[in-house]
Amino acid sequence: MKTVYKQFQRHLLLLVAVLALGGCSTAPVMQGDEVIEPSFPASRVLGDDVDYVADDISDPWEGFNRSMYRFNYRFDKYVFLPVVNGYKFITPDFLEQGIHNFFLNLEDITTFYNSILQFNGTKTVQTTGRFLVNTTVGLLGFIDVASKLDIPKHDEDFGQTLGHWGVGNGPFLVLPFLGPSNVRDGIGLGVDWAVYTAIQDELDMKDSEEWALAIMKAIDTRAHVAFRYYETGTPFEYDWVKLLYTTKRKMDIEK
Amino acid sequence: MKRYLGFLLAAVWLSTGWASPEVYDFPIDNKFLATVVGTPPEYRAELPKKIPLKKRSITIFEDRENSEILDVPEALWFDAELRYSEALQKGPAPLVFLIAGTGASYSGGKNTNMARAFYQAGFHVVSISSPTYMNFIVAANSTGVPGNAYQDAEDIYRVMETIWGKLKDRIEVTDFYVTGYSLGGFNAAFVTLLDETKQTFNFKKALLINPPVNLYSSISLLDRMLENIPGGVDNFPQFYNRLVEQVTRAYKKTDTVDIGENFLYQAFEAVNPDTEELAALIGVSFRISSANMAYTSDLMTDFGYIKPKNVTMTKNSSPGKLQKVAHRLGFTDFYHVYFFPYQKEKNPALTRDKLIADMSLTGIEDYLRTAEKIEVMHNQDDIILEPGQIDFFPRVFGDRAKIYPRGGHCGNMDFRDNVTHMVNVFSQ
Numbered sequence: 001m002k003t004v005y006k007q008f009q010r011h012l013l014l015l016v017a018v019l020a021l022g023g024c025s026t027a028p029v030m031q032g033d034e035v036i037e038p039s040f041p042a043s044r045v046l047g048d049d050v051d052y053v054a055d056d057i058s059d060p061w062e063g064f065n066r067s068m069y070r071f072n073y074r075f076d077k078y079v080f081l082p083v084v085n086g087y088k089f090i091t092p093d094f095l096e097q098g099i100h101n102f103f104l105n106l107e108d109i110t111t112f113y114n115s116i117l118q119f120n121g122t123k124t125v126q127t128t129g130r131f132l133v134n135t136t137v138g139l140l141g142f143i144d145v146a147s148k149l150d151i152p153k154h155d156e157d158f159g160q161t162l163g164h165w166g167v168g169n170g171p172f173l174v175l176p177f178l179g180p181s182n183v184r185d186g187i188g189l190g191v192d193w194a195v196y197t198a199i200q201d202e203l204d205m206k207d208s209e210e211w212a213l214a215i216m217k218a219i220d221t222r223a224h225v226a227f228r229y230y231e232t233g234t235p236f237e238y239d240w241v242k243l244l245y246t247t248k249r250k251m252d253i254e255k
Numbered sequence: 256m257k258r259y260l261g262f263l264l265a266a267v268w269l270s271t272g273w274a275s276p277e278v279y280d281f282p283i284d285n286k287f288l289a290t291v292v293g294t295p296p297e298y299r300a301e302l303p304k305k306i307p308l309k310k311r312s313i314t315i316f317e318d319r320e321n322s323e324i325l326d327v328p329e330a331l332w333f334d335a336e337l338r339y340s341e342a343l344q345k346g347p348a349p350l351v352f353l354i355a356g357t358g359a360s361y362s363g364g365k366n367t368n369m370a371r372a373f374y375q376a377g378f379h380v381v382s383i384s385s386p387t388y389m390n391f392i393v394a395a396n397s398t399g400v401p402g403n404a405y406q407d408a409e410d411i412y413r414v415m416e417t418i419w420g421k422l423k424d425r426i427e428v429t430d431f432y433v434t435g436y437s438l439g440g441f442n443a444a445f446v447t448l449l450d451e452t453k454q455t456f457n458f459k460k461a462l463l464i465n466p467p468v469n470l471y472s473s474i475s476l477l478d479r480m481l482e483n484i485p486g487g488v489d490n491f492p493q494f495y496n497r498l499v500e501q502v503t504r505a506y507k508k509t510d511t512v513d514i515g516e517n518f519l520y521q522a523f524e525a526v527n528p529d530t531e532e533l534a535a536l537i538g539v540s541f542r543i544s545s546a547n548m549a550y551t552s553d554l555m556t557d558f559g560y561i562k563p564k565n566v567t568m569t570k571n572s573s574p575g576k577l578q579k580v581a582h583r584l585g586f587t588d589f590y591h592v593y594f595f596p597y598q599k600e601k602n603p604a605l606t607r608d609k610l611i612a613d614m615s616l617t618g619i620e621d622y623l624r625t626a627e628k629i630e631v632m633h634n635q636d637d638i639i640l641e642p643g644q645i646d647f648f649p650r651v652f653g654d655r656a657k658i659y660p661r662g663g664h665c666g667n668m669d670f671r672d673n674v675t676h677m678v679n680v681f682s683q
Contacts, residue, residue: 026573031565038559039592042576045583051492052579066571073333230333233360233389234547235554236578251503 024063054243059172068174069238073229075177076222084222096223098142103220105134105141107155109199110192114156118164123154155252159188163253172242177218180245279660281667286636287533289666292523293364300674302371307343308380310362312336315395315417325399328554330568337394338362339418342370342380347427349459350379351681352415354446356437356665358544360384365436368669369677376678379426381418385439386410387544389551399555401548402594404470404614408445415446416455431456432681436665437639440466440631441616447629448622461629462680465637465665468647469615473639474586478545480538481585483531488583494535501526537638537664546581549589550574560593616647623651630655630680632673634662 059065088096108131115123130146130153138145147153162184163169170183181189200210234240282298283289315337316324327335339361351373355366361382370380384391386407392399395414401407422428433456435443440463447461467473484494505525509518528536553560554568561580562568574581591607599605612618623629631648635658648656657676659667667673 024571026571026575028572029567029569030563031567035563036559036565038553038561038563040561040580040584040588041563042580045580046576047489050489053492053495055492062573063571066573070570231338231360231362231390233358233384234543235331235389235550236547236574236581239574239578247499251499251506254503255507 024067026063026066054239054246057172057242057246058169059242061171061173065172065174066238068176069229069241071176072174072179076229080177080218080222084219087219088223099216100220100224101134101138101144102141103217104144104153105131105138106196106217108134108153110158110196111154111156113195114158114161114192115154117158117161118156120156123156126151127154157185157188158191159185159249160253162188163249169246169249172246180241182246182249185249279672281659281661281670281672283663283666284661285530285533286634286638286661286663286666287530287537289636289661289663290638291533291536291666292520293666294669295520296517298671299669300372300671302368302674303375306371306374308340308367308370308374308382309342310338310340311418312338313417313421315414316397324397325555327393328568329570330554330572331389331393331551332570334390334393337384337414338390339384339414340370340382341418341422342374343422343426344374344377344379347429348377348379349430349432349681350381350426350428351432351434353380353382354411354433354435354439354442355383355385355388356435356439357385357387357541358547359437359439360388360390365665365668368674369434369436372674372678373681376682378432378681379422379428381415381422383411383414383418386442387438387548389547392548392551392555396555400552400558400594400597402470402590402614403598404441404445404618405449407442408449411442411446412449412453412455419455430459432460432462433458434462434464434677434681435466436464436668437466438470440464441470444616444619444623444629447626448619458628460681462677463629463631463633464668464677465633465639466616466631467639468617468644469611471587471590471611471614472641472644474545474590476639476641477538477541478585478587480534481542483535483538485531485535491539498526534638542582542585545586545589546578546584549584549593550577550581552593556597558593558597560589616651620651627655630657632657632659632676632680634659634664634667636661636663638664 091099108127112124112127112131115127130151133146133149133151134141134144137143167184169185173181173183173186175181175186175189178189197210200213205213230237232240281289282295283292313336316322319326353361353366353369353373355361355363359365361384366382370382373380386392386396387401391410391414392401396410397413398406433443433446433450434440443461443463444466447458450456450458481488484490486493502522505522506518508525509521550561552558553562557564561577561584568574595605595607595610598610616623629652631652633645633648633656635645637645645658648658659673661667662670662673668677
């Protein structure tokens with residue numbers, strides 16, 4: 001297992017380095033020395049003492065992030081979505097739902113220990129209940145029996161746990177393949193992933209099985225996210241994604 | 256006995272055709288609320304969840320470099336092709352084109368629901384974005400400046416013809432129809448007028464859903480709605496944060512972990528925004544559309560409206576302050592400072608009043624009065640109309656205008672009666 005991951009990590013680091021070095025300036029290009037004033041120059045329209053919604057979201061690596069955003073679009077368009085569409089085409093709907101339930105059930109493990117780490121008794125108990133019921137009666141999670149029994153579903157991860165204990169967002173960060181995040185949530189993802197692989201290793205799963213599971217999970221997740229890059233109809237899409245991601249995470253941490 | 260029966264039949268006939276007042280039970284009385292939340296799920300028409308609605312993209316201008324058509328700006332490199340969708344019947348069928356409203360795409364909720372309704376009723380469906388939508392401006396606008404009713408109609412017509420060129424070998428079409436909501440309804444009127452001379456489609460019928468009467472008066476009303484933000488536009492961050500707080504409170508109470516449509520309904524019930532907040536929300540939504548439209552157009556033409564003329568935005572450029580400026584300007588700013596000067600340069604005799612009068616249904620009133628094929632579906636309480644403007648429709652269209660008592664702006668489009676009426680107009 002470890003050797004394959006190391007190889008993957010090395011390629012990923014290479015990709016990140018290439019994007020970080022290659023043309024990441026976010027400044028527009030100007031001809032001549034002096035700006036030709038537009039009809040509505042910022043200096044006239046924008047008040048000095050006025051706050052703007054996204055001003056407090058830190059984004060010092062915007063150049064890198066924007067490049068990564070475009071990389072993710074291309075990966076999505078030419079690799080990810082064709083695979084996802086193929087999967088949706090060949091898989092009968094009931095099986096697709098079953099597979100989705102299976103991965104949601106696995107995520108309850110993450111929710112479980114993060115609920116404990118947040119000292120949240122209700123969530124811990126309910127999540128334990130869900131996991132036990134769905135793993136047994138629900139045939140390894142393929143059937144979501146717990147929801148039929150009205151046991152509420154929660155969604156906690158290590159990024160939220162950090163947020164719960166007062167850790168701030170840190171700078172905005174667009175991760176390769178995974179999309180918008182920030183330093184805190186990126187670390188959270190890493191921790192949750194480490195726990196997840198540790199459990200798999202405990203279960204003596206083979207490399208190939210772990211990979212198959214990881215790829216299936218990625219496909220299943222993408223199949224359930226409606227977002228399509230560059231189809232929101234706004235020339236400010238990157239900025240909107242940044243704002244909405246940050247807002248949504250804030251809501252998740254509070255929930 | 257027979258005499259009684261005859262009497263009874265006569266009574267029934269009288270009561271259905273003449274005496275009974277029409278019952279319209281659309282449940283939302285507040286026109287702002289109806290505009291924002293639309294039709295509650297239990298009142299919607301029953302439509303098939305899955306129809307074979309396929310996403311497509313198409314090149315509208317083949318040889319940009321060697322023509323007068325403007326190049327795709329570097330910052331909008333991803334929008335060279337026009338996206339649309341189609342749902343096709345297997346056998347011969349009538350085809351209906353759907354045109355989305357201001358700033359909306361072919362795949363928005365309203366177009367998608369219309370597609371479901373018409374597909375279920377046996378139509379081929381082709382769904383097109385609004386000419387004010389970024390992708391349309393970049394891929395299909397012949398000048399890069401949207402908002403001119405006549406030019407928009409030509410651009411839409413070209414899009415329809417190009418799509419039809421791709422479809423005509425694959426499907427059999429018996430008749431053509433066109434409809435659209437909001438600005439899309441307004442566009443549909445001018446597209447139908449253009450079709451009288453071009454005659455590619457010879458539309459059998461057109462349905463205008465909640466169109467403005469006069470474009471300028473409607474955009475003025477929409478711009479002004481932002482004044483409902485408590486403390487004015489400068490306080491938008493506070494307004495946003497308070498809204499997020501309220502939605503978070505509702506979010507914490509629900510059992511759901513994703514923010515979908517159903518949750519938004521619950522959130523609305525929990526937050527229970529007052530009329531001013533609703534009006535502010537509508538204003539914000541249209542402001543976002545206007546910012547997207549104006550900035551996109553500015554990138555296309557290098558007019559120097561928001562972006563300095565000698566500055567080029569690259570693929571990686573951050574819009575930074577330009578984005579803030581774009582959201583500070585309304586449709587009316589665009590109209591006076593960009594749109595009018597731009598049109599006047601092409602036609603020096605043009606005056607502001609003339610342009611405003613031209614961009615209206617009143618400008619083509621004589622045509623509309625006699626065009627039997629065009630029908631209207633509208634609401635008495637539509638918020639994009641000034642007081643009294645709704646009377647234009649019964650006056651000009653007579654029986655061809657169906658005016659519902661409630662629904663706000665397009666809020667009742669998914670309501671059972673409205674969907675039935677929509678489909679009936681084209682099925683008769």
